Amino acid sequence: MLSTRVRKGRCCQVRKPTIKDVAARSGMAIGTVSRVLNGSQATSEASRLAVLEAARELGYLPNAHARSLRSAHSGTIALLVPDIRNPFFAELARVVESAALDHGLATLLCNADEDAAQFDRYVEVIRRQRVDGVAMIPLGEAHQAIDRVIADAIPMVFLDRHVPDIAVPSVVSDPEPGLSQAVDRLLEAGHTRIGFITGPMASSTGRERFHAYRSAMAARGIDVDPELVSHGDFQEESGMQGSALLLDRGVTAILASDSLMSMGALRTCHARGLRIGQDIDLIGFDDLPVFTLTDPPLTVVDQPIAEIGRHGVEMLLARMAGEQADSVRLPTRLIDRSSTRKDAGSPAR
Amino acid sequence: MLSTRVRKGRCCQVRKPTIKDVAARSGMAIGTVSRVLNGSQATSEASRLAVLEAARELGYLPNAHARSLRSAHSGTIALLVPDIRNPFFAELARVVESAALDHGLATLLCNADEDAAQFDRYVEVIRRQRVDGVAMIPLGEAHQAIDRVIADAIPMVFLDRHVPDIAVPSVVSDPEPGLSQAVDRLLEAGHTRIGFITGPMASSTGRERFHAYRSAMAARGIDVDPELVSHGDFQEESGMQGSALLLDRGVTAILASDSLMSMGALRTCHARGLRIGQDIDLIGFDDLPVFTLTDPPLTVVDQPIAEIGRHGVEMLLARMAGEQADSVRLPTRLIDRSSTRKDAGSPAR
DNA sequence: ATGAAAGCGCTAACAT
DNA sequence: ATGTTAGCGCTTTCAT
Numbered sequence: 136m137l138s139t140r141v142r143k144g145r146c147c148q149v150r151k152p153t154i155k156d157v158a159a160r161s162g163m164a165i166g167t168v169s170r171v172l173n174g175s176q177a178t179s180e181a182s183r184l185a186v187l188e189a190a191r192e193l194g195y196l197p198n199a200h201a202r203s204l205r206s207a208h209s210g211t212i213a214l215l216v217p218d219i220r221n222p223f224f225a226e227l228a229r230v231v232e233s234a235a236l237d238h239g240l241a242t243l244l245c246n247a248d249e250d251a252a253q254f255d256r257y258v259e260v261i262r263r264q265r266v267d268g269v270a271m272i273p274l275g276e277a278h279q280a281i282d283r284v285i286a287d288a289i290p291m292v293f294l295d296r297h298v299p300d301i302a303v304p305s306v307v308s309d310p311e312p313g314l315s316q317a318v319d320r321l322l323e324a325g326h327t328r329i330g331f332i333t334g335p336m337a338s339s340t341g342r343e344r345f346h347a348y349r350s351a352m353a354a355r356g357i358d359v360d361p362e363l364v365s366h367g368d369f370q371e372e373s374g375m376q377g378s379a380l381l382l383d384r385g386v387t388a389i390l391a392s393d394s395l396m397s398m399g400a401l402r403t404c405h406a407r408g409l410r411i412g413q414d415i416d417l418i419g420f421d422d423l424p425v426f427t428l429t430d431p432p433l434t435v436v437d438q439p440i441a442e443i444g445r446h447g448v449e450m451l452l453a454r455m456a457g458e459q460a461d462s463v464r465l466p467t468r469l470i471d472r473s474s475t476r477k478d479a480g481s482p483a484r
Numbered sequence: 485m486l487s488t489r490v491r492k493g494r495c496c497q498v499r500k501p502t503i504k505d506v507a508a509r510s511g512m513a514i515g516t517v518s519r520v521l522n523g524s525q526a527t528s529e530a531s532r533l534a535v536l537e538a539a540r541e542l543g544y545l546p547n548a549h550a551r552s553l554r555s556a557h558s559g560t561i562a563l564l565v566p567d568i569r570n571p572f573f574a575e576l577a578r579v580v581e582s583a584a585l586d587h588g589l590a591t592l593l594c595n596a597d598e599d600a601a602q603f604d605r606y607v608e609v610i611r612r613q614r615v616d617g618v619a620m621i622p623l624g625e626a627h628q629a630i631d632r633v634i635a636d637a638i639p640m641v642f643l644d645r646h647v648p649d650i651a652v653p654s655v656v657s658d659p660e661p662g663l664s665q666a667v668d669r670l671l672e673a674g675h676t677r678i679g680f681i682t683g684p685m686a687s688s689t690g691r692e693r694f695h696a697y698r699s700a701m702a703a704r705g706i707d708v709d710p711e712l713v714s715h716g717d718f719q720e721e722s723g724m725q726g727s728a729l730l731l732d733r734g735v736t737a738i739l740a741s742d743s744l745m746s747m748g749a750l751r752t753c754h755a756r757g758l759r760i761g762q763d764i765d766l767i768g769f770d771d772l773p774v775f776t777l778t779d780p781p782l783t784v785v786d787q788p789i790a791e792i793g794r795h796g797v798e799m800l801l802a803r804m805a806g807e808q809a810d811s812v813r814l815p816t817r818l819i820d821r822s823s824t825r826k827d828a829g830s831p832a833r
Numbered sequence: 834a835t836g837a838a839a840g841c842g843c844t845a846a847c848a849t
Numbered sequence: 850a851t852g853t854t855a856g857c858g859c860t861t862t863c864a865t
Contacts (some may be wrong), residue, residue, distance in 0.1 A: 150638060153858055164836045169860060176861095179834060199612040200549040200558070201858035204841050209549070211613075213511070214790065219581075219593075226573045232595050233566075236602065244568075244593035246581050253585065260590040263548040264560075286543070387502070401777050414669050424498040424720070430779025502842055511850045518844060525845095528850060550842035553857045 137240045152193040161189035173199065204266060212451065213261040215254070215271035219246040222423045223440065225271065225292065226474055227385045228258075230444030231270055238452060240267070247274050249370075257301030259438070262287055267453045273298050275339050290454035294447045296339045297462065304460040306447040307339065310347040313436035313467030317390060317418045318351040318436070318470060323474050324416060326388040332400065334369045334392050341369070344392040344420075367396050374399020380408065387415060388475075394421035401429060417474040431473035439465045501542040511536035521546065548704060552614060560590045561800065563618035564603070564612040571772045572687035572743055572789065573621065576643065579793030580619055587801060590617070595624050595738065598719075604629045609634055617800045622647050625686050639803035643796045645688045653809040655796040656688065659696040659741075662816030664786035666739060666767045667700040669783070669818060673765060673825050675737040679730030680708070681749065684720045685743050690718070692742040693769075717743050723748020731756065736779040737824075743770035750778060766823040788814045 137145040154172075157163045163182050170176045172185040178186075189195075203209040214231050216224040232242040243266060248255035250273060260270055269284055269291040276298050284291055285303070293305035321329050331348050334341030349359050365380050367373030374396030378389050382403070389395040397419030401411070407417045412431050419426060422437035442465050450460045503521075507514045512531050521523045527535075538544075554559040563580050565573040581591040592615060595604035600623060607629040610618055618633055618640040625647050633640055634652070642654035670678055680697050683690030698708050711733055714726030722747030727738050731752070740746040746768030750760070758764045761780050765827040768775060771786035791814050799809045 155858080165859085166837075166861080167835055170835085173860080177834065182835080189748060194635070196608065196611050198553070198858050199609075200552040201841090202860075203549040204547070204553055204843085205858080205860045208839080219568070221571070221576075221577050222571065225569050225571075229568050229595055229597060233597060233602075234564070236605065241592075241594075241606070241613075243590075244592070244595070245590075246578055248582060255583075256585065257590070258546065260548075262545050264590075265547060265549060283543070283770045369665050380864095390652070398774065398777055405777070415654065425778075428747055428754070428779070429777050444827060446572060503844095504842080514842095515844085515853070517850055519851085522844080526850065529852090531851080547842050553845075553859085554842080555843045556857080 137364045139183050151198075152195045152196075154197070156193055157186060157195050160193060161185040189266055207265075208267045209265055210239065210454065211243055211264070211266050211268045211406075212268040212270065212281075213243040213245060213257075213264070215245045215247060215257055215261070215269065217245070217254075217272055217274045218245050218249050221395060222425075223295075223421050223438075226440050227272075228443050230441050231294070231448055234445050234448035238433075238448070245435055250381075251275055258284060262289070268455045270294055270447055272296055273338075284306045284411055292447055292451045292454060292460070294443060298339065300458060304450055304451060304454070305462045307464055308438040308443065309457045309464040310340075310344040310436070311350070311465050312466045313465075313469050313470050314344065314347040314390075314391050314440075315351040316469035317434075318348065318355065320420070320471065320475055321388045321390070322355055322357075324388070326416065328363060328384075328386045328388070330363045330365065330367045330378070330384070330386035330389045332377040332381070332389065332391045332396050334367060334396070336366070338369075341392070348390065348392075367392075367399075369395060370474070371395045371399040371402070372429070373433060375403045378403040379407075382409075382415070388417070389415065390418045392420050394423055397426075397433065398423070401433070405430070406416070412476055415478055419474070427472070433474045434475040435470050437470050438467050486549040500547075501544045503543075503544075503546070506535060506544050506776050508537045509542060509559055510534040513668040533778075545646050546804075547695050557616050558614055559588065560592055560613070560615050561617040562594060562606075562615045563617065564594045564596060564606055564610070564618065566596050566603075566621055567598050567625045568593070569601065570643075570744060571774075572770050575654065575789050576621075577794050578796055579659055580643070583698075583797035584793050587797070600792065601735070607633060609737035611638070612708045613732065619643055619796050619800050621645055622687075639800060641796055641803060641809070643792060647688065653803070654798060654811045655792050655801055656811075656813055657792065658813040658815050659689075659693040659785070660816075662700070662787075662818050663696040663739075664694065664700040664703070665818035666783075666785055667697065667704065669824055670737045670739070671704055672768070673737070675765065676680070677712060677733075677735045677737070679712045679727070679733070679738045681714045681716045681723060681726040681730070681738065681740045681745050683716060683745075685715070686691045690741070697741075700780060716741075716748075717799075718742045718744060719749070720744045720748040724752045727752040731758075731764070737766070739767045742814075743768065743772055744825070745769075745781065746775075750782070754779070761825055765825055767818075768823070771819055776821070783824040784819050784822045785816050786819050787816050 154168050158168045171178050171183050173472045188269050222226045235242045243255040254274045272295045291303050292301050297305035336342055352359050365377030365378045378400035389400050404411050411417050419433045419435040422435050426433040453460045503517050507517045518537045520527050520532050552726045584591045594606040613816050621644045640652050642652050646654035682694040685691055701708050714720030714729050727749035738749050740749045753760050760766050768782045768784040771784050775782040802809045
């Protein structure tokens with residue numbers, strides 16, 4: 136392990152220039168400087184130039200805390216995600232942050248790390264920071280932490296998941312079209328024993344995807360056998376175990392209801408030496424880039440992540456402007472690749 | 485006049501309780517309340533209880549801006565990453581954020597999205613926010629934005645990459661051991677035409693990995709043929725194109741110097757119908773979870789992400805405490821899987 | 834159009 | 850141990 140010594144900087148400008156310094160240097164009053172910098176009121180061209188020049192020379196940057204303290208808005212929003220390592224949330228975070236920045240809003244990106252306690256700590260941070268708005272993917276559903284944000288009257292939207300009985304507008308995907316297509320796909324391929332790996336029933340996505348699956352099956356006259364349903368928790372481990380269980384019960388196809396569990400199912404099939412798309416069919420969730428690189432490329436139910444993020448920010452902006460906002464559901468769809476066989480009885484690819 | 489506007493369906497508490505309210509309710513002076521809440525000075529048990537009780541009843545939460553304005557530290561650090569979608573940075577972000585939270589510090593996670601302009605905008609946000617410290621993965625190297633952070637005297641550390649001539653302590657990985665093992669592995673398998681896909685020469689990681697590769701080859705008496713080096717940019721696309729180019733030049737093995745380019749190389753090999761580990765050997769970079777799920781599981785050079793993150797936070801904490809900090813390099817290592825053939829001339833697996 | 838001045842909510846220095 | 854008070858840097862009246 137190499138090691139390089141680094142000197143502590145010493146010639147650093149300790150006191151940062153304040154609006155007062157800019158006023159002094161430009162020969163203007165503090166109020167005028169503020170007005171020029173914010174464009175909040177008319178100013179003469181002469182003083183505008185003088186102020187801007189002084190600010191530039193001084194390298195002046197307004198103190199966000201002083202501004203927030205006085206003006207009751209901070210120019211920041213918070214985004215609270217359950218797990219930033221989950222590629223779905225990473226992508227969502229990128230979209231939200233980018234859309235927010237386009238509106239001049241900085242994003243405090245908070246990662247609950249699948250931990251309710253950390254979720255609560257971050258909600259507290261968010262409330263202390265007096266952010267202008269909050270976009271969150273709720274973790275679990277028994278949240279007095281969420282109630283507090285509402286009590287604080289901080290504009291908020293839910294992304295990806297919603298919570299019953301909490302009147303916060305949400306942008307979520309509708310699992311119905313995608314799962315309906317997935318069921319069709321599997322049925323056409325001749326499968327009679329299909330396994331489903333659910334998410335946690337404590338999340339709206341877990342419940343709704345399971346419900347959409349059962350509805351799709353019912354629409355084709357099939358009653359879902361509880362034996363062929365494994366209850367997971369959106370983590371890879373539960374996808375591994377769930378698929379193992381379902382395989383033991385003789386399923387010929389598996390539907391996993393989120394990306395991490397899809398990976399888990401893939402891993403179990405690999406471990407058992409199963410030829411996916413031949414011995415076993417597998418349909419995953421979320422169209423992650425890597426799913427085209429897996430063995431084999433995965434047939435998946437795709438969610439419109441970018442639209443969820445963009446729409447979510449617009450909705451939050453509307454709320455911040457005091458407007459009303461209606462929850463929306465964006466459709467999912469099936470992307471057919473090689474983890475599902477092409478015809479009944481015939482091998483895939 | 486208080487707002488009489490009717491907000492639909494919400495009876496929101498408009499004015500948040502301040503320290504003054506807590507003081508009034510508890511019958512204590514403001515100063516005492518502050519002391520109790522911060523534990524900054526001794527207080528009597530009786531007043532402590534009274535204050536705490538009043539604060540609880542009121543649902544009081546200190547205003548972070550007021551506190552920061554007055555006390556010159558904000559309890560937040562900023563983490564600036566080039567691309568949060570890159571699983572390497574997502575994992576690093578998680579580790580840093582978690583370590584920071586353990587020290588009572590909230591993390592402002594900023595995503596430059598591989599865009600220099602967005603990088604600069606976030607640096608400005610960071611400076612306005614008067615964060616207590618900054619951990620960043622520098623993007624490119626011509627950064628007056630970075631100089632400004634230094635001029636502001638905000639404690640800072642570099643993670644993953646460093647910038648020459650900028651005296652900021654860094655925690656980066658040492659590509660030498662891993663790449664040396666990778667070269668050994670390939671040479672033992674009998675390869676004579678090995679292709680290397682570099683990162684951008686404008687980043688320390690790009691330069692150092694390339695240099696480590698050449699050194700490792702030189703140590704085995706081999707001069708690297710410039711024809712067999714493709715210059716990429718750490719994006720998947722350049723991995724696809726670079727591997728295509730190298731393949732056209734007749735390489736029998738490819739070494740990619742980051743995870744995204746590894747995926748690109750994998751994709752090109754798939755597209756060409758090459759059997760990886762047989763027709764062509766491939767060694768990737770970073771041990772991402774998905775690399776065990778790809779076709780085939782990838783042999784990779786692994787970086788100790790968690791250590792980089794943890795060490796980085798410790799180093800930043802030290803800097804924030806006014807202490808000196810020494811840059812460190814953490815070793816990489818080879819993880820041997822199925823994308824490299826087992827013996828000269830014999831098929832893999 | 835601009836200057837003066839009153840705070841925003843808090844901490845810390847100074848009292849007692 | 851606790852009360853009092855002066856700001857932190859800024860926006861926003863209120864004058865002019």
